[in-house]
Amino acid sequence: MRLLSLPVFCRTAWIAVGASAIGSFAQSATGKGKVKVEEVYQQNCASCHGAKLEGGSGSALLGPEWKHGGDADSLFKVIRDGVKDTPMIGWNSLGESTLRALAIYIREEAYAAAHAKPSTRKTTEDNAPVVTKEHTYRVETVVTGLENPWSLAWLPDGRRLVTERPGRLRILDTKNKLSERIRGTPEVFARGQGGLLDVAIHPDYSRNGWIYLAYSDPRRLDGEDVSLTAIVRGRIKDGAWTEQQDIFRAPLKFYQTTRHHFGCRIVFEDGYLFFSMGERGRSDHAQDLTRPNGKIHRIFDDGRVPKDNPFSNRKDAYPTLWCYGNRNPQGLVRHPVTGDLWETEHGPRGGDELNLILRGANYGWPKASYGMNYDGSPLTPNTSLPGMKDPIIYWTPSIAASGLAVYEGDAFPKWRDNLLAGGLAKQEIHRLVLDGRKVVQREVIFSNRGRVRDVRVGPDGLVYVLIDDKNGKILRLRPE
Ligand code: HEC
Structure with a gap:
């Protein structure tokens, strides 16, 4: 493994x-x-x-x-x-x-x-205009000195919350000054790909002040360190995390000793909360409906379990499942115009996927995939199987799919309603033009500036890019 x-x-x-x-x-x-x-x-x-x-x-x-x-x-x-x-x-x-x-x-x-190999590629830091098909932009550095930044969320007053995977939540103020870490956030399993992951603001934040954190929850089981993706919410008061409530935490028996494939992105919709969980390196679990890993989940935003989830008629099914057969979902976003839920998934070698997430669907992992094992051994001859959903597109070679955004805003009008998909290994952002549920055009709009962990669109319409590195940073694309 x-x-x-x-x-x-x-x-x-x-x-x-x-x-x-x-x-x-x-x-x-x-x-x-x-x-x-x-x-x-x-x-x-x-x-x-x-x-x-x-x-x-x-x-x-x-x-x-x-x-x-x-x-x-x-x-x-x-x-x-x-x-x-x-x-x-x-x-x-x-x-x-x-x-x-x-x-x-x-x-x-x-x-x-x-392309030069990403590891030896000289990353550009220059500020020359970048010409893409529809727009020309310049790259601005918003902030540096972040350790493996993972996610970014805006507060209504224009300040931003940023997570660093080793376990820090920080505030980036409107002058781009970074706060000390918020005290009292949950302890995380900061190993491998684990740690503090997504941060998201409740849609009604101005009234209720709830901030959500997804992270790798560190526990002990049978004398071993184990972990699984968990979600809490809390409020920030005077630089401290307070009033924490558990929103999702699976029973300890589901926790795993592995250090990879945690997911996890949070999406709110109409009182519900969708989130993704990777299969934790246990590929066979992704098809197992009794387990939470390798799935996308739906709960209420206060953590209660909806009675009408797709597998709620099955006694043995894990109650919060929305769909299954997902390897390591790294991007999850609701399209504001069509209402569709889109996901990017870190597949095996050569098999990264863009999926349209549908209620109760099976996305095939590990039975159907376009990829092979990282060690080059065959995985499955099946790219598609009856009863399983094919990806809308897949990436060969893999881009190492990361954050996913839908572009809305005025700064880049010709990108409106497009998906922006980040890639860690390829250090790229791919713009995907949709026609309904089909991808009709693909363009690499950003490259060579480090591993792209997350892509977000600010209220200012600018595109924010989190660069995953020990000395990570947040960049911003501004139209010329
Ligand atoms: C005896 C010579 C020969 C061998 C052996 C051979 N190929 Fe080819 N291959 C060719 C020729 C000639 C063409 C061009 C065919 C044409 O005119 O379209 C070709 C075309 C291709 C193409 C299409 C390229 C394009 O431009 O679209 C691929 C891909 C390919 N081969 C892969 C392979 C692989 C993989 C193997 C080994 C498993 C292989 N070939 C073995 C002679 C060979």
Whole structure:
């Protein structure tokens, strides 16, 4: 399980295969020996396409020009079916998950050829205008010196609350001065991906003063440190967190020793509170309706459980479930115009997803996915299964999906109603133009300035970006 926390950009991909059989990964996933996906490529493809995918008697596989389409699905199909009357035979015999892995590998190599590796990329700090399709903007630094900032929320008076994953909640005033940590917030499990996560303001905050925090709750179980996502609300008075109430806390038996896949974003709607919980690295739990992890939940904003949740007719189901089969939901947002609930999900390698969240739906993890394991071994040949919802789009290679926002505001009128999806590993923000429930256009509007943890739109219509780093910061996009 430790492998799951490897960076998405791990370039050495291992695929389990039988000792000599290149032929069938699917069967040999149980694994006799281990062969690199690169090796499969070298043995079967390199003679024509070149050892570095640079081309030979076969075409170069690095893009940006593709004869048969360069997206993961087109690559998969051309490798499976071959190209009639050319030396490119169909490789169906390799098995679907191997074909999928090869497609991901080619996408990753093509991406690497077009971009410097994020880890060695020089992040820009300059203030030159950034030209995108619809708008030109400049990047401003709002504040620096934040340790792994995770989330940002506006108070009605223009001040902002910001969480730092190690466990600090701070106030950023209207002059962009950062307060000391708010005293008395819950202790968090600040390990791996765990810690203090989302902060959200009750829609009726001006009247009730409630602030919500999502975090990795640290507990002890059978002599071990365990954790699970929890939500509390409280009020801030004189620099201290007070009047705390539990909003969601699962029974201790559901807590896990792992340090990854916590979720967690909070969305309010009409007295309800939706929130996401990652599967905590226990992929099989995502399909298990008796467990809270790997799901999106619906409760009332005071923590009560609605009687009409989709699985409430099932005695054994965890009562707050809204949907299931989610791996690690990192973005969750209600579209203010259509009312749709959108989610981005940190998938396996090559399988990050944008999902439309529907009542009672199954999002397929880990039975259906476009990705492979981070170690390059096949995960599932199924990208789609009956009774499970396909993603609206998926990202291969993975962007390491993070925060998600819907753009509303006057500063960037041509981005209105678009989704803005952040990516940690790719250090990007993707603008997704919707037509109803379809994504009809995709554009990278922001890149190369560090790992994007969250994207928020301020009441000023400017786009705020949280850069996740030990010395993290908040940036802001302002139109030219
Ligand atoms: C005997 C030579 C040969 C081998 C071996 C071979 N290919 Fe090809 N491949 C070609 C040729 C030639 C084309 C171009 C076909 C055409 O004219 O459209 C091609 C096309 C492709 C394309 C489409 C490229 C585009 O521009 O759309 C992909 C992807 C591809 N091959 C992947 C693979 C993979 C993966 C393997 C190994 C499993 C492989 N090929 C093995 C010769 C080969």
